[in-house]
Amino acid sequence: MSRNGRLGQDAKVLLRKLPSVDRLLAVPAGIDLITQFGRDLTVEGLRTVLDVRRRQIMTGEAGLPMNATLLGEAKIWLLELVAPTLRPVINGTGIIVHTNLGRAPLSVWAMKAIQEVAGGYTNLEYDVPAGKRGSRTVHAHDLLTRLTGAEDALVVNNNASSVLLMLTALCAGKEVIISRGQLVEIGGGFRVPDVMAQSGAKLVEVGTTNRTHLRDYEAAITDNTGAILVVHHSNYKIVGFTSEPSLPDLTALGRERALPVLYDQGGGALLDTAKYGLVPEPTVQEAIAVGCDVVAFSGDKLLGGPQAGILTGRADFMAQLKKHPLARAMRADKLCLAALASTLRSFVSGRATKDIPVWQMIAKPLRDIEKQAGAWAEQLQAQGVSARVIEGQSAVGGGSLPGATLPTKLLAIDHPEPDKLAGRLRQNKPPLIGRIAEGQFLLDPRTILPTQVGLVEQALRIHT
Numbered sequence: 001m002s003r004n005g006r007l008g009q010d011a012k013v014l015l016r017k018l019p020s021v022d023r024l025l026a027v028p029a030g031i032d033l034i035t036q037f038g039r040d041l042t043v044e045g046l047r048t049v050l051d052v053r054r055r056q057i058m059t060g061e062a063g064l065p066m067n068a069t070l071l072g073e074a075k076i077w078l079l080e081l082v083a084p085t086l087r088p089v090i091n092g093t094g095i096i097v098h099t100n101l102g103r104a105p106l107s108v109w110a111m112k113a114i115q116e117v118a119g120g121y122t123n124l125e126y127d128v129p130a131g132k133r134g135s136r137t138v139h140a141h142d143l144l145t146r147l148t149g150a151e152d153a154l155v156v157n158n159n160a161s162s163v164l165l166m167l168t169a170l171c172a173g174k175e176v177i178i179s180r181g182q183l184v185e186i187g188g189g190f191r192v193p194d195v196m197a198q199s200g201a202k203l204v205e206v207g208t209t210n211r212t213h214l215r216d217y218e219a220a221i222t223d224n225t226g227a228i229l230v231v232h233h234s235n236y237k238i239v240g241f242t243s244e245p246s247l248p249d250l251t252a253l254g255r256e257r258a259l260p261v262l263y264d265q266g267g268g269a270l271l272d273t274a275k276y277g278l279v280p281e282p283t284v285q286e287a288i289a290v291g292c293d294v295v296a297f298s299g300d301k302l303l304g305g306p307q308a309g310i311l312t313g314r315a316d317f318m319a320q321l322k323k324h325p326l327a328r329a330m331r332a333d334k335l336c337l338a339a340l341a342s343t344l345r346s347f348v349s350g351r352a353t354k355d356i357p358v359w360q361m362i363a364k365p366l367r368d369i370e371k372q373a374g375a376w377a378e379q380l381q382a383q384g385v386s387a388r389v390i391e392g393q394s395a396v397g398g399g400s401l402p403g404a405t406l407p408t409k410l411l412a413i414d415h416p417e418p419d420k421l422a423g424r425l426r427q428n429k430p431p432l433i434g435r436i437a438e439g440q441f442l443l444d445p446r447t448i449l450p451t452q453v454g455l456v457e458q459a460l461r462i463h464t
């Protein structure tokens with residue numbers, strides 16, 4: 001623009017020469033854009049790039065673009081607009097159930113099960129032999145009762161829903177006794193106690209953060225007590241001088257005082273974690289066996305399935321949960337039920353550590369991890385990058401097992417600015433996420449899926 005605010009003569013000529021949207025829509029590349037993105041969006045894209053060009057011409061920053069350039073820019077704008085924001089990443093952090101990275105990857109069988117029902121009609125709520133309305137709760141019911149030993153089961157949207165439904169349906173307007181040490185945070189800024197408070201039950205905290213005795217529970221029981229609630233210590237661990245009554249002690253107290261004992265088991269472990277070198281924790285079936293009346297857990301932590309909340313327990317309490325209006329508001333959808341049932345079938349057939357990625361990772365032999373880390377270290381050394389294999393720890397994560405780690409072998413890359421390297425690897429397609437410790441960039445092969453190994457090699461070649 002000239003100093004007195006009027007456009008220079010040259011700019012005016014260029015602006016007149018700039019093609020109209022209609023002209024661009026009429027050329028073959030414009031027609032292609034309409035086919036791919038629809039007319040309205042294509043017009044918006046072309047207007048946007050023409051506006052930018054117009055301004056650049058007025059300020060003298062640029063001259064007249066070719067039509068092909070304008071169409072190319074519009075295509076980039078359109079592609080970015082419709083690009084999915086939810087995309088795969090490579091988890092090299094060594095945190096198996098990584099909440100920020102979408103928790104449990106599904107088994108190939110669970111993905112197949114989703115595919116089979118996703119694109120068509122199903123018997124989700126249809127009793128085929130009887131030819132009439134059925135119930136969606138049947139699809140995972142038999143598998144869940146078989147695996148847990150519970151009388152009945154119900155699947156809802158997630159475990160926060162399970163806990164809310166359990167407390168609302170069984171304890172609204174009543175007092176629920178809980179150990180102070182179990183009022184935990186579950187991530188994402190939400191605290192379990194706040195979710196619980198929505199139920200209308202009044203939480204009565206007993207004991208101190210590190211010690212609670214059975215007599216503390218006994219002393220808190222009143223005429224208005226609705227239940228005893230036990231919450232698994234999920235994502236933190238009270239270390240040192242701690243004690244809490246055992247589940248059998250609490251269920252005995254519940255029996256004696258005719259109070260239900262509700263257990264938020266959290267992770268949904270159905271296998272004995274101690275067998276894999278992790279801290280022992282009560283499995284769902286153990287909690288049922290020792291007399292917990294309702295046990296709630298997540299579908300996408302140690303169960304290794306889709307996001308879901310699962311409730312199992314005594315038939316009379318479960319009937320109350322099933323008929324509560326909130327159960328309708330929290331119901332699981334057909335894709336979830338298909339994937340969950342498939343995941344449960346892997347447990348029923350004893351194939352969990354073969355089929356389910358979370359358990360494959362937990363059970364992954366250390367020598368395989370070391371071999372993989374070693375191969376990457378060699379590749380990098382051949383590229384002239386300083387890298388080696390070091391000892392480290394993988395974490396189960398996801399608030400599933402507190403303080404639970406597994407010895408692992410890490411690829412360690414020396415880099416003067418590891419943050420910069422991490423940033424470049426995050427820009428890889430797909431993003432490769434690692435961690436930084438003591439000035440090194442670290443990758444844990446444990447959480448990298450077999451199908452992504454080639455992608456990691458490529459990312460290391462391009463970005464280091």
Ligand SMILES: *Cc1c(COP(=O)(O)O)cnc(C)c1O
Binds near residue numbers: 158186232267309
């Ligand atoms: C993870 C967890 C929850 C929340 O489960 P979501 O499936 O994330 O809703 C609640 N309680 C405990 C003990 C947990 O570990």
